[in-house]
Amino acid sequence: MIQTVADIRKRLQEADAAEFAVLERSLVADTRKGVLSAIESARRRLEAQQAEATRIEGLYAYECELARGGVAVGLDEVGRGPVAGPLTVGAVVLPPEPRILGLNDSKQLTAQHREELAAQIKETAIAWTVQHVEPDSIDAVGMTASLRFAFLKALGAIEEQGVSFDAVLLDGNPMRLDPREKNVVKGDAKCASIAAASIVAKVERDGIMCRMSERYPVYGFDANKGYASKDHIDAIKEHGLSPIHRVSFCTAFTQETLF
Template identity: 40%
Template sequence: MKKQTIKQIENQLSTISDESHPFLQEVVKDERKGVQNLLAKWKKEKERERFYEAKFIDMTQYERKYRAQGFQWIAGIDEVGRGPLAGPVVASAVILPEDFFLPGIDDSKKLSEKKREEYAEKIKSEAIAFSISMIDPEEIDRINIYEATKKAMLSAIASLDIKPDLLLIDAMKLETPYESESIIKGDAKSVSIAAASIVAKVARDRLMMEISASYPVYHFEQNMGYGTKEHIKAIEEHGITPYHRKSFAPIKDLY
């Protein structure tokens, strides 16, 4: 039987997920270095998939616990943008279906921009309900960032098309009419909170990129409003925009 080319083997390996597949036994016997490299790459990818699948299952522990108690509409709540010098604080609430499956989901800060964008679209397309709430810099200055964060979260919850019967909240304690659990570093422990983190981050980043077009010297498309050296230098040289938080240092010390 004629040997397959390395490209043919690569194409066939891409269709195989079962490690007991007989084709793999043939590939193991093929001594060509290119073939063995392909096999090693395939095995590494399968290990990565198993890791992410196991992590995903671990991240459903809170959802499984509460569904076992009879809760159906479990909303994950998270926010992004508490620390920047410019831009809004953004919160999201997401209710996922029980069969939602997205290995690789994690705290939005741990994902690449490309992955966040990809995951955000999948989350929004498959979620039972989701909402996004933004509190602008003027209000942040008026009521402080802690209160603004709470307000954004409460607004996101209230904006859901389906009213939740349980909330999983990243760290914050909220007074709501719903039962809830606040989870420290919840965006790395709960798929629902991680989903909310991703949706909120992508929404905020897109807004900062839009703002950047009007105020290019601040490079919001890169720093997303955070106080990088380049950003602070731009503030010192060009002043502030309507999107800057006047109550945040060093801005409050300069103006």
Template identity: 40%
Template sequence: MTEFNLYQFEDELYEKGITYIAGIDEAGRGPLAGPVVAAAVILKKGAKLNYVDDSKKLSEKQRQKALIEIKEHALAIGIGISSVDEIDRINIYRAAREAMHSAIKQLKIKPEFLLIDAMPMEIDIPNKSIIKGDQKSISIAAASIVAKTTRDQYMIEMDKVFPLYNFKQHKGYGTKEHIELIKRHGYTPIHRKTYEPIKSMIKEEIRKKHEAHTLF
């Protein structure tokens, strides 16, 4: 049982006559590989969910159960993705925010209010940014699970494309094993070039090319 009342923010908004509340969260700011994925979820008014909690607290099996429950109780779900190229081009913070904007646009119902995990957003919908929102709001917790399971599924697919890297296990995060595999096999197109150790590997490649070029 969670210490915080996960329904508090939503109940306060319902009391003010607001029906369509979207929780917004993202997954994948930290990994060395793969996109950042955001989700927006509007739950049915007064929905009570048994399996939903902050996605980081749940096992993979628990998240799958929670996902089924979210789909049963959601009025609308939107998903936004920022690619590795976008992350490297505009930085992870901005890429995460872009993915969130995209997720909101994907909702088939226009939300009247947004509850956002930690990220302040400039948007024409009334909103509240909540630090550790995935632990304090049922809508944000639902969004965190949708974002995490979507991203995990993508990384499982990438494991088939790049079988040497064990993406299905670490999902692109910088585990000791993952870093060793990058050093052994090099980086892939889905690795983030602005993240270490890939950033230093690219610098080294450029330096060697430059040296080789000056020899001739």
């Protein structure tokens, strides 16, 4: 019985690598353009899946190497640069299995994918937390002290969940938070737990800024997330600062607060 192109395409779209190999051999004499196109499409899909699996394996393997086979907690921050909203830090401890496909630097993911991954991370993680430093505290002590406070608070929250760790994996430059600290430049693209921390932190902070946009709609926080976009700066010049602006970050374009 001759299979239709549509039937073959459906089977190829659903095939795993082993099934694809069998199908490809059985279709070797089929020269219909639709079948040849479907075979090539399935091949590209499976190659992409294998490349992603290899990438994820690298994230977990590198983390295991840094932790020398022990338990690692990954730390990352979101919101260092905005002129409004909190500084947010995520901390995540992941188990070796199951692997979470799609983990990456949160900035490389769509908002929908971040939210899906954040839910999966929270469900899979041995422990996780998100901590915030509010704008007035950032103004009072500065960014470096705020980062240290948030990271240390996050580590404490992980320990309060009854989880001990052998390595503290921190994205970026040394903070000397803990004797177990290991610094990984661009770690959110290299270590699974740092990537996970960046994702949960960004999703939490973005959610806060969207809610703040409902409270202070003139600033467009849902779109700019507190960063100094042109529209945001124009709104500050017209309306002054809101209670969630970092006054010390806004001196170049502020007028007296109207709130």
